[in-house]
Amino acid sequence: MQVIAILATYNEERFISGCLENLIRQGLQVYLLDNGSIDRTISIAEQYIGRGLIGIESLPRAGVFSLRQQLARKETLAATLDADWFIHVDADQILLPAVSTQSLAQALAEVDYQGYNAAYFHQFAFLPTKEAPNHDHADFQKTMRWYYPQESSFPHSLRAWKRQNAPVELSWSAGHRVRFPGLRMYPSAFRYRHYLFLSVEHAIRKYLQKQFDAAEIARGWHGWRARLSREMMLLPSQDELRHYTSDDALDHSNPRRRHFMAEVCQRVLAGSRSGNVSPPVMPHLK
Helix, strand or coil: CCEEEEEEECCCCCCHHHHHHHHHHCCCEEEEEECCCCCCHHHHHHHHECCCEEEEEECCCCCCECHHHHHHHHHHHHHHCCCCEEEEEECCEEEECCCCCCCHHHHHHHHHHCCCCEEEEEEEEECCCCCCCCCCCCCHHHHCCEEEEECCCCCCEEEEEECCCCCCECHHHCCCECECCCCCECCCCEEEEEECCCCHHHHHHHHHCCCECHHHHHCCCCCHHHHCCHHHCCCCCHHHCEECCCHHHCCCCCCECCCHHHHHHHHHHHHHHHCCCCCCCCCCCC
16 A cells, blocks of 8 residues: 655645654655755755655745645645645654554554555654753754654644545644545554654744744734744743653553643733733643
């Protein structure tokens, strides 16, 4: 069974190699949709052509970050690329099967065999901490080992689907949930590690230096990412998070409904109105 991960990128030189290597190791092929990167993203990705990366396409950037444009192109690609299954993925995500004894491709083949045509993923968000604030290097997966589960609603991330004769929709949910007639979701979750940013300076480059589409912000898309400021760059302490030891030990119990940085933004904005800014208090997740 052939599975293609459709990956959109913009200035992802820190993440692209690890993302591609994981997807290929999981038995997937990858089609890359680059949205005008000006760093080393493309030159790094080109090293994987013929080794699992089946194509690189340029999506022109009209001055702003338009998620709608990217998702619309992914919808079209899912109707034209030759594959049995597709997965919508971002470069800062490491997709995983439910258990490490299978590859993701093998797990999706089992989903297909059981008669389901879509699969969802639990999210595990990784952050730098006060004690270890800088992981902006090639080995960040080895050193940034503190996380929390996050699920704003269920299913939070319905991002894998079987090829359909009818159009599929991603943009209706800002890419969180694929939608099509006759969707039958597999009842057990896959997983992904989500590396939101690697240091304060990396977050500034990744979010503050990005101009988001105003219409998307008005629709409620991008959330804390579009509101972030330097004053909001407050990191959690390690005792507020869970310690990563292995993929199979990732704990999704009691997930947060909002991201930590969303709580930071809310606190700082409320504090600026009242003249009293204090850091957020996270629930104890151990």
